[in-house]
Amino acid sequence: MKHLRIAWRFTFFVFYTAWIVLLIYLRKLVLSADLRDAMRIRRRWARNLLAGVGVEIRSFGEVPAEPCLLVCNHRSYLDPIILLAYIDALPVAKAEMASWPLLGKGAQMAGILYLKRESANSRANTLKALTQAVRDGYPIILFPEGTTSGLPTGVLPFKKGAFRAAAEQQIPLSPVAFCFAETADFWVGSESFLQHAYRRFKQDKIRVDVHFGPVFRGDEASSLLDQSRHWIESRLTENPPQ
Numbered sequence: 001m002k003h004l005r006i007a008w009r010f011t012f013f014v015f016y017t018a019w020i021v022l023l024i025y026l027r028k029l030v031l032s033a034d035l036r037d038a039m040r041i042r043r044r045w046a047r048n049l050l051a052g053v054g055v056e057i058r059s060f061g062e063v064p065a066e067p068c069l070l071v072c073n074h075r076s077y078l079d080p081i082i083l084l085a086y087i088d089a090l091p092v093a094k095a096e097m098a099s100w101p102l103l104g105k106g107a108q109m110a111g112i113l114y115l116k117r118e119s120a121n122s123r124a125n126t127l128k129a130l131t132q133a134v135r136d137g138y139p140i141i142l143f144p145e146g147t148t149s150g151l152p153t154g155v156l157p158f159k160k161g162a163f164r165a166a167a168e169q170q171i172p173l174s175p176v177a178f179c180f181a182e183t184a185d186f187w188v189g190s191e192s193f194l195q196h197a198y199r200r201f202k203q204d205k206i207r208v209d210v211h212f213g214p215v216f217r218g219d220e221a222s223s224l225l226d227q228s229r230h231w232i233e234s235r236l237t238e239n240p241p242q
Contacts (some may be wrong), residue, residue: 002202004090009053009201016052020045021106030233034056038110039088046085050078061212063087067134068172068215069162071228073155073179073236074143076187077196082210083176087214089139092126113140127165134171144225150188153236158229174215177235181207182242211235 015079027033037077050057064070068221070089072079091093092113113129130140133226142160165172180186187196200206213231218224 006201012052015019016049024109030172035111042084042110046081050085053201054205056207058209063212064174064215067137067139068174069166070139070141070176071144072176073178073232074145074148075180076185077193079178081143083141087139089141090133091141123161127161131165131169148187150186153240154233158225160221163225166224167219167221172215172217173224175209175213175231177232179209179236179239180241209239
């Protein structure tokens with residue numbers, strides 16, 4: 001039974017994603033569809049994909065109504081897909097993702113900001129781009145830990161760059177907490193995307209709660225960082241994994 005489940009979920013993941021990437025490409029080519037149109041298709045993809053691979057989500061709180069920086073703890077490759085099922089936003093992702101089959105190409109067409117973390121110029125350019133994107137009306141999805149973390153009720157130290165930009169440019173900021181039901185769902189260490197997906201797709205359900213926090217504003221980066229981190233850690237402490 002588990003082998004059939006894995007086979008179905010991988011087949012669905014690949015072919016459904018390929019269809020959505022093709023659909024976005026054709027709409028751009030034939031109808032000159034814009035980014036907003038691609039994001040609407042992407043949201044439908046995220047919702048159907050998550051349901052198709054057995055992800056069961058409960059959401060708490062209100063999705064921010066205004067363009068802002070969504071700062072999130074990072075647990076799994078599912079994190080950005082979960083958020084994209086709720087909000088049309090531009091994720092900030094590591095540059096290596098651009099080379100991923102299907103996902104990398106689809107993300108480029110449907111909106112993403114790629115970041116080379118080892119490059120100071122790339123970081124500076126990404127901060128400028130995200131500031132402009134918020135002013136253009138697009139929320140931004142950020143993972144300030146910089147990588148996935150296996151800490152059950154805590155987070156890794158947050159990178160300060162986005163919080164400085166929010167403080168200097170007066171950009172609103174809202175924390176989001178991903179609370180997975182099991183530590184086995186954390187994608188950490190040297191495990192590849194395919195290895196992790198294979199291991200977890202065997203399970204009947206992958207359960208996760210997503211908590212949307214309040215909107216913070218301020219002109220002190222350290223205060224914005226501390227408020228966001230404390231809010232996320234409080235949700236993780238209240239909802240520890242098994």
